[in-house]
Amino acid sequence: MSSAVVEVRHLTKRFGEFTAVDGISFDIRRGEILGLLGPNGAGKTTTLQMMLGLVTPTSGSIHMFGLDLQRHRGAILQQVNFSSTYMSMPYALTVEENLSIIGRLYGLSDIPRRIDDMVKKLEMAEWRHTLTRKLSSGQMTRLTLAKALLTEPKILFLDEPTASLDPDIANKIRTILLEERRASGLSILYTSHNMREMETMSDRIIFLQRGKIVAEGTAQDIVARFGQEDLEDVFLKLAREQ
Template sequence: MKLKVKNISKKFNSLIAVNNISFEIEKNKVMGLLGPNGCGKTTTIGMMLGLITPTTGQIFINGIVLAPKNRIELLSLMNFASPYIELPKKLTVKQNLEVYARLYGVKEIKQRTSEMIEDLNLQKFLNKKTGELSSGQKNRVALAKSLINKPKLLFLDEPTASLDPDIGDFVREYIEKYKKKNELTILLASHNMKEVERLCDEIIMMKHGQIVDRGTCDQLIKKHGRENLEDTFLKIARSKNELE
């Protein structure tokens, strides 16, 4: 599924959170959305999920403009995972997966939830309340929910934030494996540069609501004369005028 963002801006009173950005993600590619805190990443993702109305511009999903009239149709093809939003804490993992499978209109609910449970090793805490899980377990459940409808377009907001290296690696590996088997376009917002290098085909760097640079990891590292993506990020984030 192809995502095209055309000249979108978002203004909150006098604050310009996102300023006239455009980009495209080709089908089956992973795009990294990087930038310092407050640069407009969450607002951009919010607009693509239909949670925030852009002040100007349009978002196209497979050539169809995201608008209230086709919101339901397009949302059923997408999903989102973020450690900053949670699933109902008082429901068990199994109940949450069932509820979300139904909300997304999944046809074979039992089969799909079983697949997710097995793939993400959720068996041991399946009947535990979601609020009682550890960060790593919650993260895997959130990932299961985000893939329950076999989305064609997935938004991931810092999917491995606050995870230990082992679980973080498990999640990254799972995303890689899943992508190989399924048609999936991903927009990944992350502050973990190693994760971005490993998963992303292309990167967009945002600052003050604008896109200040884009390219593959290698292209950006080379362009800014740095040794790795972390240093490149720091150079772009700390630069005053040259890129703005």
């Protein structure tokens, strides 16, 4: 672990009277996997969308690689990517065409080789020429993950990346992510409702409730602080309070 590649300071987002994110600050270091936990409506998605430049913060700042996201959006997003179980890719294109478009969009070199590597890594060979509309939800999740990894990002935002996968593929995905982190120093912001997964994947966890950070530390620190048996019990306690 070394210096912070993401620095979020006093980040706030209000939609009218409603405060979705309330003055949160955190860092992500190079090669770190930071878990973002919280019940529905805690502000996780809004935080992710602000970090992707899709939602403008009301106040506060987001710096990545030492650059301000507001001012250096293009340079930052070139090195960032994301994947979510809830996102989609154009249905009328094949898997390979979709990946090829992403490669062009990010100005990658040697796109066919990169696609071949990704198809092999995520075991997509059987359906690489299939129209995206014909994919199962698990295959779609793998495609969005392939899309995110294809660009070889330095920071990756993952929103429940294994939610619709069977345990075998989910395990392979976690192994791939850990291997990417080890090989390239990839930093990951990770959300999941699978507490066991959060415990095994995350170096640190931030717990959001009503837009505020209510706990921060390793899974063990947080469990100990709330005097619970495990992370799931902490989650249930906080979710029921909300």
